[in-house]
Amino acid sequence: MSAPAPSDLAFVPFVSVENMMKLVHRIGIEDMLRGLASAIEEDFRRWELFDKTPRIASHSRDGVIELMPTSDGQVYGFKYVNGHPGNMKEGLQTVTAFGLLATVDTGYPVLLSEMTVLTALRTAATSAMVARHLAPRDARTMAIIGNGAQSEFQALAMKAICGITHLRLFDIDPRATEKTMRNLDGLGLSLSACSTPEEAIESADIITTCTADKQYANILTDNMVGAGVHINAIGGDCPGKTELHRDILSRSTVFIEYPPQTRIEGEIQQMPADFPVTELWQVITGTAPGRTSDSQITLFDGVGFAIEDFSALRFVRDHLQSTGLFQNLDMVADPDDPRDLFGMLQRARI
């Protein structure tokens, strides 16, 4: 006797890396970044109803593995993500991720998805959504310090969502800059490769720092940053890893996602625990001011928060049926009589 076929409830739609890449091209990368930014902004607007917790991190010598759960009361989501700066030398990704959505009322999973590609997209969409609220309104030029895996996504999100037209690129490894130049060629941005960070940030309205070293670094020092810019600092995202000199923080108005997490992981880990910050959801809902003057330096100290992943998974889930870009995984045991798990197991004997 062969095993009885599992019922529909036993199946969880799974979006593989291949299907995620197909989904990006089906939707179009700029449209997808815009869609993700809208989904994230929507969830920031209803920030208060989310169940929020700092990510649960397991640190080791080589890196960190994190679980990032959240729930809006209807849907529960979490992401598994690692950060291993040494991976690159081994030919591996620094960051890989996958995530899951489940219905709160039954606890049954409803989506499992790769999130390495999706995290790159949601990180860029978040940055650009934030920059649309905080950057100078006529921002056209962005500097990107750190031309790794995140750089092209940042570039296209800032183009699609904020109207950036010029990009000034710097990396300590010129091959990284060459790679980013090559990838962005023909995608509608004018590109300048720069040989120093100072050169890159010259005339930039937005400065994005996305370097990967796991250490305290000063990618930007105070004298480099002029009045009125928006700094999008997303590379400092775990304890012991920062990108900006603390004097820049003192001169800036700092905007963050979730204080209990960012105070530990973000640029502001360098500052006293009562260093003033503004929560982004309050800017988005209009309950706190964003940029208030042309000369103000606004700084997004972005570390990535679970709600952004939740929004991104929601976006993917909303496109499953129309695209068919998923496969069903037999992941949930579903006996006809829920008390009869053992009977199901016995009947599966070949």
Add this chain to the structure above:
Amino acid sequence: MSAPAPSDLAFVPFVSVENMMKLVHRIGIEDMLRGLASAIEEDFRRWELFDKTPRIASHSRDGVIELMPTSDGQVYGFKYVNGHPGNMKEGLQTVTAFGLLATVDTGYPVLLSEMTVLTALRTAATSAMVARHLAPRDARTMAIIGNGAQSEFQALAMKAICGITHLRLFDIDPRATEKTMRNLDGLGLSLSACSTPEEAIESADIITTCTADKQYANILTDNMVGAGVHINAIGGDCPGKTELHRDILSRSTVFIEYPPQTRIEGEIQQMPADFPVTELWQVITGTAPGRTSDSQITLFDGVGFAIEDFSALRFVRDHLQSTGLFQNLDMVADPDDPRDLFGMLQRARI
């Protein structure tokens, strides 16, 4: 141009429910329970080196969704598990689960597995491993109060690991008892269906309580429990859910997995925060006494801990290559140049 094939590193072995059931039958259920008990005991022996944290629970009106991570420094593991007592009425499982192992040095996942079936097995294997340390040495008769999805697994684990030969079954729903009787028929245990809990625990050396109600209940009251028995209380496993009257706890020597979790979730949530307990790993390593007299009541207040899931996933992983009972999931993006995630995405355009 079609998308380039992902490299080996992009694949994560996935054990579906179907393959897990095949694995159980390939190994044999009693041998698998013995193997799991050994793996769990081994990990309890090296308890101190694990990174331990209470599970991260998201509670809702209908139930709970939990993440249970741990690491031994080499391998990281976590389980996703829900508990929704109302699911049964909808024809759904009260508990469903899946889990993952990853290598600590790279953060790359190395196993994704269904864990609904596996959790049932590991829970029973843990109970039996603990009973082998604590129950009366000549224990032959076990009562099971609560004949739901966990009951047959408990029965077979106690048979395989502790030499239980007689089973006395009670459930408030006689159909549950009938189901358990039917499932265990012919598997080498003598079975008695009982019409009251009192009748079930008569002459029992081990009393297992595994009911599912999410409330404070008194499945056992003090006058029912005689000297010398071992109580295996595994149904009380979240805040607000207990099975035993507190007077039983006062008369027993209570053994638990991980105090920070069990004090919140276990039977001892009814007791003061300094209620004396013994940690099981200390009994297993010989640094704390187990049973010290024939008249002593030993009580395992089991709530399930992340290390047991870790052990179970390790066991499954060790049997992957020899059985081939897995499929490869394209779950980790793996560009040739790890900095070139965007390039990989662009090359995947059809």
